[in-house]
Amino acid sequence: VTKLRDAKELMDKRGAIFSDRPPLNIVVKKVWPNMLPLKPAGEGFRLLRRVYIDLLGPKTSLAVKKYQEYESRMMLRDLYKTPEAFRAHTERFSTSVIFSAVYGVRISRLDYPIMHELFDIMKTTANFVLPGRVLVDYVPILERLTLDILKGIIDVGSETTSSMMQSILKVLAMNPEAQKKAQEELDQVVGHSRLPTWEDIPKLPYIRALIKELHRFAPLLYIGVPHASTEDITYKGFTVPKTTILLPNAWALSRDHERYQDPDTFAPERFLGDDIDSYTSAKLGDYLKRDHISYGWGRRLCQGIHLAENSLYMQVSRVLWAFDVATIPGEPPLNIHEKDDGFIKKPKPFRVSITPRSDEAVQVLLQSAEEAVTDLPDADSVEMAF
Numbered sequence: 001v002t003k004l005r006d007a008k009e010l011m012d013k014r015g016a017i018f019s020d021r022p023p024l025n026i027v028v029k030k031v032w033p034n035m036l037p038l039k040p041a042g043e044g045f046r047l048l049r050r051v052y053i054d055l056l057g058p059k060t061s062l063a064v065k066k067y068q069e070y071e072s073r074m075m076l077r078d079l080y081k082t083p084e085a086f087r088a089h090t091e092r093f094s095t096s097v098i099f100s101a102v103y104g105v106r107i108s109r110l111d112y113p114i115m116h117e118l119f120d121i122m123k124t125t126a127n128f129v130l131p132g133r134v135l136v137d138y139v140p141i142l143e144r145l146t147l148d149i150l151k152g153i154i155d156v157g158s159e160t161t162s163s164m165m166q167s168i169l170k171v172l173a174m175n176p177e178a179q180k181k182a183q184e185e186l187d188q189v190v191g192h193s194r195l196p197t198w199e200d201i202p203k204l205p206y207i208r209a210l211i212k213e214l215h216r217f218a219p220l221l222y223i224g225v226p227h228a229s230t231e232d233i234t235y236k237g238f239t240v241p242k243t244t245i246l247l248p249n250a251w252a253l254s255r256d257h258e259r260y261q262d263p264d265t266f267a268p269e270r271f272l273g274d275d276i277d278s279y280t281s282a283k284l285g286d287y288l289k290r291d292h293i294s295y296g297w298g299r300r301l302c303q304g305i306h307l308a309e310n311s312l313y314m315q316v317s318r319v320l321w322a323f324d325v326a327t328i329p330g331e332p333p334l335n336i337h338e339k340d341d342g343f344i345k346k347p348k349p350f351r352v353s354i355t356p357r358s359d360e361a362v363q364v365l366l367q368s369a370e371e372a373v374t375d376l377p378d379a380d381s382v383e384m385a386f
């Protein structure tokens with residue numbers, strides 16, 4: 001599907017019919033075993049979806065905000081100390097946020113054996129009641145969930161946001177003008193003596209528009225996630241038989257001329273005045289009003305949308321407040337199409353420079369990291385407790 005009008009008609013308006021997934025092949029099963037994104041429609045899907053909605057809905061994602069706030073301070077400090085390792089820093093941020101939410105432990109470094117033995121440690125931690133496990137506090141059923149479900153949330157939750165953040169750093173480096181405008185807004189609203197906070201969101205329309213445009217310009221899942229139908233239908237005079245597979249081509253849909261002017265231009269301005277969050281926007285009846293389709297469609301809309309949007313806001317606003325992200329002179333031009341193979345296509349390794357905007361910014365970011373407090377133990381200390 002390459003036209004927004006058709007995507008809306010089929011996957012949103014006929015969402016009851018087009019919310020199945022194609023049969024899994026063995027490769028996909030191995031890469032992403034027993035996970036909601038790939039689960040076929042039916043009783044099992046509805047149950048799992050309910051569980052995910054509880055786990056990742058607005059209420060729980062509110063509780064995760066304090067961990068996103070904390071981890072973003074750590075990320076700024078790490079970016080200052082070793083900017084060339086930005087890939088690892090974005091991965092650590094996302095992994096730690098999702099571990100904080102699911103297991104109540106934070107991940108302070110990626111070379112910790114926990115990352116190499118992810119599966120084993122999850123097995124162990126799943127057997128322990130750890131203090132401060134946010135999701136369990138809200139969703140007692142979590143304690144009875146199977147390891148597969150939990151592993152699924154960790155995988156989806158960390159890979160997606162970190163890949164998106166890496167692609168964001170690349171797009172920002174390629175668009176210094178947009179970056180400058182965002183920084184002017186941050187300087188005006190936030191000032192120089194503190195980091196942006198959750199409370200600033202309503203006062204940062206350019207940052208909000210920038211995040212929407214980043215989703216539109218470089219959607220995380222280029223080719224989308226396939227939907228499949230469970231009934232025969234007639235659409236535009238054609239019979240569409242049941243089990244038809246729809247591939248929402250996110251790249252093409254994000255460049256649909258009917259919706260976006262000059263779609264190949266990176267222009268956050270196109271979203272100024274659109275004050276609706278991406279979740280509400282996805283539910284709008286008019287496909288010409290929805291912001292972008294990066295989070296998918298209908299009943300299969302990304303369940304992590306609230307958590308992901310919060311993570312992106314914390315990272316984008318704070319990184320731009322503290323640093324200039326730029327291309328490195330003499331290097332070949334950056335290319336947004338250079339991505340790894342695999343289901344979630346991470347940007348292939350690339351280099352950008354990340355330099356502090358001022359001495360004052362360095363002082364504030366280091367102090368913010370120093371003063372940060374969390375109620376969660378580090379994975380190191382938890383292992384010792386075992």
Ligand code: HEM
Binds near residue numbers: 301
């Ligand atoms: C920038 C970050 C993210 C993007 C762009 C994204 C995008 C997507 C897309 C395109 C889909 C498929 C939708 C469809 O089939 O129409 C999806 C599904 C899903 N996502 Fe995300 N996602 C992100 C982050 C997350 C996070 C952080 C989590 C969890 C913590 C998450 C959990 C899920 C789940 C559970 C599904 C399956 C929904 C279903 O099949 O019913 N996502 N996501």
